[in-house]
Amino acid sequence: xxxxxxxxxxxxxxxxxxxxxxxxxxxxxxxxxxxxxxxxxxxxxxxxxxxxxxxxxxxxxxxxxxxxxxxxxxxxxxxxxxxxxxxxxxxxxxxxxxxxxxxxxxxxxxxxxxxxxxxxxxxxxxxxxxxxxxxxxxxxxxxxxxxxxxxxxxxxxxxxxxxxxxxxxxxxxxxxxxxxxxxxxxxxxxxxxxxxxxxxxxxxxxxxxxxxxxxxxxxxxxxxxxxxxxxxxxxxxxxxxxxxxxxxxxxxxxxxxxxxxxxxxxxxxxxxxxxxxxxxxxxxxxxxxxxxxxxxxxxxxxxxxxxxxxxxxxxxxxxxxxxxxxxxxxxx
Ligand SMILES: *[C@@H]1O[C@H](CO)[C@@H](O)[C@H](O)[C@H]1NC(C)=O
Numbered sequence: 001x002x003x004x005x006x007x008x009x010x011x012x013x014x015x016x017x018x019x020x021x022x023x024x025x026x027x028x029x030x031x032x033x034x035x036x037x038x039x040x041x042x043x044x045x046x047x048x049x050x051x052x053x054x055x056x057x058x059x060x061x062x063x064x065x066x067x068x069x070x071x072x073x074x075x076x077x078x079x080x081x082x083x084x085x086x087x088x089x090x091x092x093x094x095x096x097x098x099x100x101x102x103x104x105x106x107x108x109x110x111x112x113x114x115x116x117x118x119x120x121x122x123x124x125x126x127x128x129x130x131x132x133x134x135x136x137x138x139x140x141x142x143x144x145x146x147x148x149x150x151x152x153x154x155x156x157x158x159x160x161x162x163x164x165x166x167x168x169x170x171x172x173x174x175x176x177x178x179x180x181x182x183x184x185x186x187x188x189x190x191x192x193x194x195x196x197x198x199x200x201x202x203x204x205x206x207x208x209x210x211x212x213x214x215x216x217x218x219x220x221x222x223x224x225x226x227x228x229x230x231x232x233x234x235x236x237x238x239x240x241x242x243x244x245x246x247x248x249x250x251x252x253x254x255x256x257x258x259x260x261x262x263x264x265x266x267x268x269x270x271x272x273x274x275x276x277x278x279x280x281x282x283x284x285x286x287x288x289x290x291x292x293x294x295x296x297x298x299x300x301x302x303x304x305x306x307x308x309x310x311x312x313x314x315x316x317x318x319x320x321x322x323x324x325x326x327x328x329x330x331x332x
Contacts, residue, residue: 033088033089036085037087037106037107038084040081043081043213045081056072062094081212092104184257190255197224198224198226199228199231202225236250236311237325237326240327241330250298253292255290256289259287264314268310268324269311270324271307271308302327304328
């Protein structure tokens, strides 16, 4: 599990951000006011042979006589159950209420940040190669559905540079990962399926919606409605509004994955205007598998669109870093 967490971290923070790419089609509206929406219906069913038919009959039912088969753009069958469809806003709202539907969201067009990852990451060109070390390491795999000859990989017109990128961690991730150090991270932020279920229940998902995703008997009860700020994720993100002062706390649990005992001290790097505290700021672990919790509080006012800070837990050997992002949401 610890390995899986490391690899998903690498995946999330670097590759997803670098290679986020074009989905189905653009989200512009047709003259009839339709846009492309993704209707998400949970995990994929065991037998997917009748899925497109089922999607179509559901659309016919909800949308009625204005439904035309050409509006159903794609039925997903491989990784999850759902479809891409051109709908009016009202139709999208109706489908969201339909039994069996977890969520409906507008399709978005994403752009790659670079097709030259090596340069983008700031690596030099004359790196000494160590074959014994380099073999057997998979840093990340992402199946985007685009192919090598895709125009998306045409390097023309790319002048991307992480220093020029104002979107900070949202665009380029948590920074460089040293794969050799990541093998022995010292501490991990572990999370299991039930942590995610608690978070979804706390976000207003119903038992029925959660079961569409888990395909088991998971339920939302009064005891498992978790706050989104308490999901045991290795990064911290907080939205605020302009000039409003922020005061929010997060809780996290660290698991020691080293055999020996160790003492970790927290260091926070915060920009002016933000006060970030960690309590307790020293955690001692007696051995492998031991867990310790802490609370991180962010207070202050943010004047830019996005500000970045970070938390590093260090025992002198391992530096366990988490990005902290506070971003301003303009009130609608
Ligand atoms: C992480 O959590 C999973 C699921 O609860 C558990 O099986 C695994 O042993 C945990 N890993 C560590 C390093 O504690």
